Amino acid sequence: MQYPASRTAAISTTALTLASALTVTAASALEHRDRHAAPKRLNASAQSGSFDILTRQASGLKAKFTERDGTPVAGLPVKFTVSGDKTLLCEAATNAGGYAECKSPAFPPLPASAVKLLTTGYDATTHGTLHYTPTTTHNTIGLTAP
Known part of the structure; x- marks a missing residue:
């Protein structure tokens, strides 16, 4: 069956219009998907820890991470390190309340790190992450003795 030229032109125009609309919609969707929100800044605070001189164990290392409005952030990996020399003391993840805590006592591996921990504290x-900027909080270590 042969269609008149004007009907063929109308069908071609409609097909071209639909193809253009699909292309614009697809490009818009890709652009929107690729554009993500900038990572948020966090509030952070750390508790003062303690260091037992006889056992060389640090304990009470705890930090809280929240969004700016105070909402706790769960599931963030946190590294506790000696301030200054970055010796790793322990790693933990924040809980539903936004707290990360060294559950077992931390042992600075070298005597020099223990001295640095006592003088400069911990971070x-x-x-x-995709959603949050890097954040560090700092606090001191107090001495405990039997």
Whole structure:
């Protein structure tokens, strides 16, 4: 069956219009998907820890990470390190309340790190994620003795 030229032109125009609309919609969707929100800054605070001189164990290392409005952030990996020399003391993840805590006592591997821990304290750091910027908080270590 042969269609008149005007009907063929109308069908071609409609097909071209639909193809253009699909192309624009697909490009828009890809652009929107690729554009994500900038990572948010976090609030962080750390508790003062303690260091037992006889056993060389640090305990009470705890930090809280929240969004700016105070909402706790769960599931963030946190590294607790000696301030200054970055010797790893322990690693933990934040819980539903936003707290990360060294559950077992931490042992600085070298005497020099223990001295540095006592003089400079410790840092609790979470590295950047897709949703949050890298954040570090700092606090001191107190001495305990039997």
